[in-house]
Amino acid sequence: MKLRGLYAITDSELLAGKFLAYVEAALDGGLALLQYRDKSGDDARRLREAEKLRELCSRYKTQLIINDDAELAARLGVGVHLGQTDGPLTPARALLGSKAIIGATCHSQIELAEQAAKEGASYVAFGRFFNSNTKPGAPAATVEMLAQARARLHLPICVIGGITLENAEPLVAHGADLLAVVHGLFGADSTQEVTRRARAFNDLLKI
Numbered sequence: 001m002k003l004r005g006l007y008a009i010t011d012s013e014l015l016a017g018k019f020l021a022y023v024e025a026a027l028d029g030g031l032a033l034l035q036y037r038d039k040s041g042d043d044a045r046r047l048r049e050a051e052k053l054r055e056l057c058s059r060y061k062t063q064l065i066i067n068d069d070a071e072l073a074a075r076l077g078v079g080v081h082l083g084q085t086d087g088p089l090t091p092a093r094a095l096l097g098s099k100a101i102i103g104a105t106c107h108s109q110i111e112l113a114e115q116a117a118k119e120g121a122s123y124v125a126f127g128r129f130f131n132s133n134t135k136p137g138a139p140a141a142t143v144e145m146l147a148q149a150r151a152r153l154h155l156p157i158c159v160i161g162g163i164t165l166e167n168a169e170p171l172v173a174h175g176a177d178l179l180a181v182v183h184g185l186f187g188a189d190s191t192q193e194v195t196r197r198a199r200a201f202n203d204l205l206k207i
C-alpha cells in the first residue's frame with residue numbers, strides 16, 4: 001500500500017483536555033497516519049495514551065506511529081518515526097519487523113534520505129517548510145529541494161513544518177506524498193473544524 005495522505009501529529013499541550021476528541025475528529029476526516037508525539041518523558045502516561053490511540057486507530061483502520069521511541073512502538077506493535085538523534089534505523093527495522101512503518105527525519109538533506117532508504121526507512125520526512133509554532137527552531141527546507149528529492153528518491157516523501165490548508169498546495173505539486181501537520185489541523189476551535197480541515201487536506205491530495 002502506497003503511503004499517501006494526511007499525517008496528523010499529536011501535541012500534548014495543544015490537545016490538553018481534548019486529546020481523544022480531537023484525534024477522533026481527525027480520524028473521522030481521514031488520516032493516512034497518526035503520530036503520537038509526546039515529549040513529557042512520563043513513561044506511564046506515554047504508554048497509557050499510546051494504547052488509547054492504538055485502539056482508536058484500529059477502529060478507523062489507520063496506522064499509528066510513535067515518535068522517537070522504537071521500544072514503545074515494538075511493545076505496541078506499531079510504527080515509529082526517528083529523528084537524526086533518536087537512534088539508528090537498522091536496529092529499529094530489525095526490532096519492528098519488515099512490515100512496520102518506519103519514518104526518518106532528513107531535514108533538507110537528500111543524502112540523509114538516501115541513507116535512510118538504504119537502512120530500511122518506509123518514508124522520509126523533509127522540513128520545516130514554513131514557520132512552525134510547534135517547532136520554531138527546526139532547520140528550513142525549500143520546495144526546490146523537495147522537487148530534487150522527488151526526482152531522486154523512490155520512497156514516499158513526507159513534508160512537515162507550519163503546513164496549513166492555505167500553504168500546502170505547492171508541496172503537493174512538488175511531489176509530497178504525506179502532509180504532516182500539528183497546528184494546521186489541531187489548532188482548530190472545534191471537533192467539527194478538525195474534521196473539516198482533515199477532509200480539505202485530503203481533497204488537496206486528491207484522496
Ligand SMILES: Cc1ncc(COP(=O)(O)OP(=O)(O)O)c(N)n1
Binds near residue numbers: 035068081084158180
Ligand atoms: C513526520 C515527522 N517528520 C519529522 C519529525 C521530526 O522528528 P525529530 O527531528 O526527531 O524531532 P521531534 O519530533 O522528535 O522533536 C517528526 N516527528 N515527524
Ligand SMILES: Cc1nc(C(=O)O)sc1CCOP(=O)(O)O
Binds near residue numbers: 131134
Ligand atoms: C515535529 C516537527 N518536526 C519538524 C521538522 O522540520 O523536522 S517541524 C515539526 C512541527 C510540526 O508542527 P506544525 O505543523 O505545528 O508546524
Ligand SMILES: [Mg+2]
Binds near residue numbers: 068
Ligand atoms: Mg525525534
